Amino acid sequence: MIIAVLAVLIASIVTFIARQSSEGPVTPVGPAQGCQVTVEDLSSYLTWEQSVNASIIVGESIRRGLPPRAATIALVTAYQESDLRNLDYGDADSVGLFQQRPSQGWGSVEQIMDPWYSAGKFYEALVKVDGWETGVINDVAQAVQRSAHPEKYAQHESKGRAWASALTGYSPAAISCVDRAENPSDSAFLTDFFAIVWPDAVTVTTSDTGGLLIATDSDTTSWAAAQLALVRGQNAGLVTVQALEQSWTVSGNEHASWQPAAPAAAPVVVTLR
Known part of the structure; x- marks a missing residue:
């Protein structure tokens, strides 16, 4: 009985190795995108x-x-x-x-x-x-x-x-997204949105490196802008967001955590591909 079980196990391992050799390494499946x-x-x-x-x-x-x-x-x-x-x-x-x-x-x-x-x-x-x-x-x-x-x-x-x-900015650092699309930069997908939502309370400028510098009227608005940018991030080609002294970087295989960061050039800084 033990010999039979071992034979089946060995056959399974051999089959798995053969598949990897013929089809290449198996790519791990991460969390659903979103x-x-x-x-x-x-x-x-x-x-x-x-x-x-x-x-x-x-x-x-x-x-x-x-x-x-x-x-x-x-x-x-x-x-x-x-x-x-x-x-x-x-x-x-x-x-x-x-x-x-x-x-x-x-x-x-x-x-x-x-x-x-x-x-x-x-x-x-x-x-x-x-x-x-x-x-x-x-x-x-x-x-x-x-x-x-x-x-x-x-x-x-x-x-x-x-x-x-x-x-709305009342729960800071509460959102994380998974994105494997790697879309190119589309800053208008964010800037046009901000212009509609905050025609007066938010000002968006472009940094020397092409990122978006977002000036706001309060910490709550900063977190609202940062997390609204994040949930629109796939279409915009978003890579990183910093809100006040916390930053987030996109991942394709996990819900990345927000991390402490040094003060930036604006309350909210968004980096695109």
């Missing part, structure tokens, strides 16, 4: 597609001067309605991140399929809900959406809070 937020004991993952959509939803709330709670409610709603994907289909004539219906006055299909527009329309409706600042998030979301499943929003509240807290 971004992860960790706030207190909660970790939540988004694909790169979801991450970019989350950045727009949160960015629009900042642009409107709304508190982080507004971003939480919007993210919770978009999680339930589309899983943070900009869908061109849905129940009846529903489309987009929030599954808004042209027939119900939310706008044309073309308008709703623009994430900036659909997020803006959501916030316009949100601030008209009595007590939205303090009410139960599930109930506030339902008051906006009028869903056939009014109790479903609550299941997304914890992760919605975590992403909103990090992306």
